[in-house]
Amino acid sequence: MLAEYVKEYKIAKIDPKAIISSSMMLLPHEGEVIKEVFKKKVFDRYGCEEVGLIASECEMHGGLHLNIDNLYIEFNTEEGSPASPGEFGKIIVSDLRNWAMPFIRYQVEDVGVSSEKKCSCARGLPLMEGVVGRVADFLVKKDGSRVAVPLLTIRSLLPDRLG
Numbered sequence: 001m002l003a004e005y006v007k008e009y010k011i012a013k014i015d016p017k018a019i020i021s022s023s024m025m026l027l028p029h030e031g032e033v034i035k036e037v038f039k040k041k042v043f044d045r046y047g048c049e050e051v052g053l054i055a056s057e058c059e060m061h062g063g064l065h066l067n068i069d070n071l072y073i074e075f076n077t078e079e080g081s082p083a084s085p086g087e088f089g090k091i092i093v094s095d096l097r098n099w100a101m102p103f104i105r106y107q108v109e110d111v112g113v114s115s116e117k118k119c120s121c122a123r124g125l126p127l128m129e130g131v132v133g134r135v136a137d138f139l140v141k142k143d144g145s146r147v148a149v150p151l152l153t154i155r156s157l158l159p160d161r162l163g
Contacts, residue, residue, distance in 0.1 A: 003030075003037040014038070020045055025131050046131050048108050051095045055128050062119045063127035070097045074105075075114040075128075085116040088146075090135060109135045 006014055019034055022045045031042045046064055047053040051071060055064035066073050075089030076082060083089025091110045095103045113129040139147045 003034045007033070007037045016040060018043060022047070025133065044130075046112075046128075048093075048110075050103055050106060050108075051093050051098070054091070054093060054108075058119060058121045058123065060119055060121045062121075063115050063117060063129055065119065065123060065125040066128055068125060071095060073128075075112060083114065085114050086129070088113060088132060091131075111135055 005011075016038055017040075019038060019040050019042045021031070021034075021042055026042065026044050031044070034040075034042050041059075041061065043057045043059075043061075044064060045053060045056040047055075053067050054071060054073065055066050057064050072094040074082065074092040075087075076092055077087070077089060088111050091108045091112045093103065093106050093108060095106070110131050111133050112131045115127040115129045117127055117129075119125070119127055141147060
């Protein structure tokens with residue numbers, strides 16, 4: 001929203017050194033607007049209030065590095081078995097550092113895609129391709145397959161009395 005505002009009002013004095021997205025899922029078109037307006041690459045981060053940083057993008061932009069120094073991160077199918085790399089999976093985290101209030105196999109209620117790719121940055125951390133939505137943010141097609149849809153899109157498809 002800030003990038004769109006800066007673009008619309010032709011504000012030229014905002015020149016950040018870097019841009020890090022956080023909190024909400026960064027949609028591809030949003031990242032493009034931010035890049036266009038501020039002339040900087042966007043570094044995407046993913047986390048949650050309960051355990052902090054789960055994954056983050058490096059300067060190579062080849063996926064999100066999983067924070068395995070602090071968390072054990074799983075991607076599970078609807079049935080609870082491990083999701084294959086490239087397959088949608090419910091994100092489940094266990095906090096390895098919080099001794100006061102540990103979260104063990106905490107279901108974040110987000111859906112992500114793990115990856116077998118290796119990043120060229122050579123950090124050696126496993127990658128996830130990204131977060132594709134919330135567990136509840138899916139439309140079910142007639143054939144039973146699911147389509148990930150951002151919550152705002154789902155709301156825009158509902159009749160006014162339900163939105």
